[in-house]
Amino acid sequence: MISPPRAAVVGAGIAGLSCATLLQSAGFEVGVFDKSRGPSGRMSTRRGDDWQCDHGAQYFTARDPGFRAEVARWQHAGVAVSWHPRLHVLGDPSAHVPDPALERFVGLPRMSAPCRFLADELDLEVNTSIRQLQRRPDGWHLLSAERGWLERSFDAALLALPAPQAAPLLRxxxxxxxxxxxxxxxxxxxxxxxxxxxxxxxxxxxxxVNAGPLRWIARDNSKPAAGSACVATG
Incomplete structure (x- = not known):
């Protein structure tokens, strides 16, 4: 019996999880690794006892038909929903004119929900900081800061990381x-x-916001899964 090809994906943000999902559907045995406590990357939510705040991506759009179909799958699963905020422009109104026809989406009950939905179908190892990639005769091996060289080898290794984090692994x-x-x-x-x-x-x-250091202000409790905080980004 021929074993399926094996792929390692480093990074469990939306890019890494989407890549891993496609590889798995194509017949790969996929292992996903992330240094954080859970998946989501920039689709992050900070939570307290009685509050939550999306402090990464504030919403997302879906213009590509393929991605729109995937968002529809998330909606059907109850992990994404349309968001219809009252939008204003502060500062020069000509610098950014919101498109009233643009459909905006958020995760439900928080922005990280679509990532967690994808991760549920994958072999994900969190709290695993990959420090080195090494090509050996039996495939790619990964060095973890927490556990040393991992036992598994892989036929392919993919990095879904910001460039400054990817560069040392590729050196x-x-x-x-x-x-x-x-x-x-x-x-x-x-x-x-x-x-x-x-x-x-x-x-x-x-x-x-088109003036000063800020670029965006949002009330999280205006989203379908109401938080109780306000986020400002610059």
Whole structure:
């Protein structure tokens, strides 16, 4: 009996999980590894005893027909829903004009829900920081900061990571790709989560900000799965 090909995917954000899902449907035996406590990457939600706040991606759109079909699957599973916020523009109104026909989606009950939905069908190992890739005669081997060299080998290794994190892993295994990743310039974005003792009386649920250091303000409790915080990003 011929064993299925094996693939390792490093990174359990939406890109890594989507890649792993497609590989698995194509007949691969897939292992997904992530340094965090759970999947989601930038589709992150911070939670407390009685509050939650999406401090990564604020919403997503689906213009591509293939992705729209996948979002419909998420909706059917109850992990995504349309969001219809009252949108404002603060600052120069011509710098960003919201499209009233654009359909926006959020995870349900929180932004990380679609990632967790995908992860449920995959072999995911969390709290596993991959530090090195090494090609050996029997395939690719992965070095974990927590457990050393993992026992499994893989026919293919895929990195679904930001370029600065991917570059060190590629340095020995694929120097050309490491150089490409090392030349990528990334700019940070800060997110500020604010929780108020009383509801805010605002004329909008979310706003694009075209002046000053902020770019976006949103009330999380305007989303279908109501949080109780406000997030501002710059």
């Amino acid at each position: 020995e295994a694929a120097p050309g790709l490491a150089a490409l990743a090392g030349n990528v310039v990334m700019h940070g974005a800060w997110a500020l989560m604010l929780r108020f003792a009383a509801p805010l009386e605002l004329p909008f649920d979310a706003a694009f």
